[in-house]
Amino acid sequence: MAQPEDAPQQTPSHSRPKPLSRASSYLQFAPRRAIESFENLVALANHKERLKEARKIVWRDRGEPVAEMEDIWECIEHAGRGGMRAGAIAFTLRASVNIVLAMLRFGKVPREMRSTLIRHAIFGQDSFRFGAMLGCSFVTLYKLILNVLPILLPTRPPEPPPTPFEDSEDEVECLPNHTTPPRRVRFSLSAHAQQVWVRKKTPLWHAALAGAIAGSIAVMFEKQSRRIAIAQQMFVRGLQGSYNAASFKNGFHLPHGEVLLFCLCCAQIVHGLFCRPDTLARSYSTWLSTASGAPPSALDMVRDMNRTSTFDVHDIDAILRREDLIPANRTVLLASKVLASGNPPDFGPYIPCNAIHPWVESCLQVPLPRFMTVFKWAFPIYGALHFLPMFLFKWKTFISRPMTMLGKAGLGTTRSAAFLAAFVASFQSWVCLKHYLYDVLSAQKVLRMPQSIIDLFVSKYSYGLGGFFGALSILIEARRRRGELAMYALPKALESAWLTARGKGLVFKTGKVGEALLTAVAMGMVMCIYQNDPQHLSGLVRRILYQFIGPN
Known part of the structure; x- marks a missing residue:
């Protein structure tokens, strides 16, 4: 029997549609892969939350209530x-x-x-x-x-001030008006x-x-x-x-309070270095002595003069054995040795400047070479203090702006080294200057100052005064570093002052509970x-x- 023309033709069950010659214009949905992707997103989110919680254990976020x-x-x-x-x-x-x-x-x-x-x-x-x-x-x-x-x-909370609805207008007007400055x-x-x-x-x-x-x-x-x-x-x-x-x-x-504090601290530290070195830490005293550039024997002579108004002749012998001693200074030191070895011995009011700088005769030739020597010595020390924190704590900023950061660190290193060099050079100039002033004022006959004021230039307190003036070189440093330098020097100055006062019986001993x-x-x-x-x-x-x- 013939089938109608409009009846659908039966196709075998094993037949498949022909593949399209172009790429499909829709997204093929694969349920299994989608579920796996969703699970990965959830795991990633949970992992980030765990990392965030672990970070809170190590680093406290800002704004913690x-x-x-x-x-x-x-x-x-x-x-x-x-x-x-x-x-x-x-x-x-x-x-x-x-x-x-x-x-x-x-x-x-x-x-x-x-x-x-x-x-x-x-x-x-x-x-x-x-x-x-x-x-x-x-x-x-x-x-x-x-x-x-x-x-x-x-504690009881403070009672609120009375309101106009409870008190009369006269009482309200009499209430003090407390104003507080805005908090920064x-x-x-x-x-x-x-x-x-x-x-x-x-x-x-x-x-x-x-x-x-x-x-x-x-x-x-x-x-x-x-x-x-x-x-x-x-x-x-x-x-x-x-x-x-x-x-x-x-x-x-107080304007320039950090500068004034640093100057006072340096006055006490320098006084301790030349009068009571036992009040300073041994390592710190050694570092200061090295920075001064003076012969160790000359420093010992200064300390002996400040304590006993005498010095050990063997210290002069040690200076005489130096290879950089010039002939003119050798003559002066030999004369000083002869006077100190006489009977009675004559040590003079101060040690000769030739012992402090045996390599040069004139005191005017000391400051500039001393400045350059200390600058070269201090530059790598301060370079580490300026460059290492930049690499450790500001690495991202350094990567983004390398030349700017290097320039800032280099400028900071230069200023810090110049500060220390100026301090040492100015203090050494003061030591020679006060000896010169003592000789000039002592030779005056017409307008002669009181002897007590003249003796102040060769007293042990004159070294502390030189430390105060030399510390003014902190103005070379950046303003933000002046406070930190003052905080660095303050504990050392306080310890030296306390031990000095305790040696004189002015303060009590703290013992083991200090x-x-x-x-x-x-x-x-x-x-x-x-x-x-x-x-x-x-x-x-x-x-x-x-x-x-x-x-x-």
Whole structure:
């Protein structure tokens, strides 16, 4: 039977449509691959979240809110977590520094001892001491005491001032109008965190007490040789923050205060170098003596003259044996030796300038060569201080603007080396100048000054005055570095002044608790400023404390 024309023709089941000669204009959907891609995206997102959480353990983000605690147990838990985190970070930092220092010694250590050196750098006593000092003691105790005190000793909130709806207009008009100066917020937190910080202020004595107790206990975990250095540095940082807070609150400012402070510190340090070298650290005294360029025997003669008004003749013999001694200076030194060896001996009011610069006769030929010598000696030292931080902490900026960064570092190195060279050259010029002034004023017959004023030029205090004038060379340095140089010199000057006063019986002896007592005072000041007005601390101290402690 014939089929109708419009009936569909049956095709065999095994037949397939012919492939198209062009690419398809639609996306072919593969469910299995799509699910795998979605799972990969979810895994990647989870991985990023885990990395973000791990980063928070190591690095505290800006704008972290204040932790609110209701009972003592929450305070203990909060302090314990913060202490363990701080201890781990401190241990890692100290171990990393030790590894770098150990690698610098590889050239002097046999190959078979290098692994032992690295192992000791990581798991040595220093790493555990540093971690225990910062984490297990200071951060834990500070967080615990600071957050427990408001719970144990709650303070009443201040009563709001009366409103016009409650009091008469006359009483309202008599109310004092308290105005406060606008706050200048400079610490690196978000705007919300700044507002929370300002509103969550603690009483001053809470932070001071917590810092004092935690600091005095924490410093005992370090070696005894390092305790005094830590206490001194924190003490001057506390003084810096207290001064900034007081000056901002009272509205006064001392122009060039950092320059004046540095000059006073240098006056005390130079006085200690030439009168009481035992009040300075041995390494620091040696560094200053090397920078001066004067023969060591001449420095010993100056110290003996300041203490006993005599000097050892053997020191002149040591200078006479120098190869760079010129004949004219040899004649003067031999004459001085003869007078000092006579009966009775005559040492004169001061040692001859020929002993201080035996390679040149005229004092006028000393400053410029001394400036160039010290500049060449100090340039690589300050070069490391200016270039290394740029490579370590500003690498991205250096890659984007290499010539600008190199120019800034080179200019900073030049200014720093010129500052030290000018200091040494000006001080050495002062030593020769005061001897010349003493001779000129002593020879005056008509307008003769009082002898006490003339003797001041050859007294031991004249060296401190020269240190004050020489320190004015800090004006060569960049303004932002003057404060740091003053903070570097202040603890050394304070230690020298304290030991000098203690030798004269003017102050008491602190014994074995001196480091803990000084650290308690220092950390009390630092934490009081940090918790209430952190913008008055230096940026470095503020950032370090924030990473280890946080808002509270």
